Amino acid sequence: MDRFRRNFLNQLGAAGALAVGMITGLLRSGKALAVEWNKTAFDSTTLAEALKNMAGVGATESKDILIKAPDHAENGAVVQIEVTSNIQGTTSLVLLIEKNPRPLLADLAFSNGAESYTFLRAKFAETSRIRVLARAGGKTYFATKEVSVTTSGC
Amino acid sequence: MAETIKIRATLQGDIVDVRALMTHIMETGLRKDPASGQVVPAHFIRQLVATLNGKTVVDAQWGPSVSKNPVLGFRVKGARAGDRIVIKATDNKGETLSGEASVA
Numbered sequence: 195m196d197r198f199r200r201n202f203l204n205q206l207g208a209a210g211a212l213a214v215g216m217i218t219g220l221l222r223s224g225k226a227l228a229v230e231w232n233k234t235a236f237d238s239t240t241l242a243e244a245l246k247n248m249a250g251v252g253a254t255e256s257k258d259i260l261i262k263a264p265d266h267a268e269n270g271a272v273v274q275i276e277v278t279s280n281i282q283g284t285t286s287l288v289l290l291i292e293k294n295p296r297p298l299l300a301d302l303a304f305s306n307g308a309e310s311y312t313f314l315r316a317k318f319a320e321t322s323r324i325r326v327l328a329r330a331g332g333k334t335y336f337a338t339k340e341v342s343v344t345t346s347g348c
Numbered sequence: 349m350a351e352t353i354k355i356r357a358t359l360q361g362d363i364v365d366v367r368a369l370m371t372h373i374m375e376t377g378l379r380k381d382p383a384s385g386q387v388v389p390a391h392f393i394r395q396l397v398a399t400l401n402g403k404t405v406v407d408a409q410w411g412p413s414v415s416k417n418p419v420l421g422f423r424v425k426g427a428r429a430g431d432r433i434v435i436k437a438t439d440n441k442g443e444t445l446s447g448e449a450s451v452a
Contacts, residue, residue, distance in 0.1 A: 236411040236412075273415075276421070300408060303407040308405040309423040309424065312406075313420070
């Protein structure tokens with residue numbers, strides 16, 4: 195009877211250690227992701243809200259952010275967007291489709307020689323401006339371009 | 349892991365131009381199924397990390413406004429022929445996509 199009790203306690207201890215190991219393991223794997231997905235910003239339903247949640251309020255307009263996109267798109271489901279920031283020291287680009295139900299499109303951080311350039315395809319719910327934010331040297335700059343859409347892509 | 353991201357990496361001088369194509373539904377979670385009238389649950393890629401020879405070059409977060417079967421294009425300076433490009437993506441259901449290619 196005593197032996198049974200001893201075994202039981204041993205097993206209980208082992209299980210406890212395992213559980214602790216699993217929890218710390220989980221925490222570590224969570225930490226491995228560089229940055230957590232910015233849920234509040236991506237769930238924002240208006241441009242103002244999205245900008246607030248992206249710390250994009252008070253940006254300066256810049257002609258050095260080039261947005262290449264069609265003036266008119268037949269199909270709002272697939273609109274090609276090409277963005278280049280010629281602002282020295284651009285570390286990240288944020289793309290927004292101003293009138294979409296979820297305006298925030300993408301947030302890209304560049305490192306180790308990556309140019310401040312990206313190419314994406316976006317959905318447009320209706321005719322809207324694309325707004326691009328560029329972060330450089332602790333400042334935020336922006337540029338916009340309007341795309342008129344015939345068929346909604348949402 | 350299945351190769352679910354197709355990558356083309358072309359060298360132009362010392363800059364590599366990378367185009368990645370993914371097969372993904374990119375469901376917004378806002379659309380209603382016309383037949384049942386039920387909202388189709390969200391299913392879209394949220395995070396992507398691209399590396400060149402193991403070093404992170406692009407760390408991206410996406411929202412549901414990105415098109416179905418999305419593409420990601422980016423450029424890295426200082427690349428050489430034979431360098432390895434690896435891209436890993438995770439969607440809101442925790443499913444992963446990945447692909448790799450060498451710079452040509």
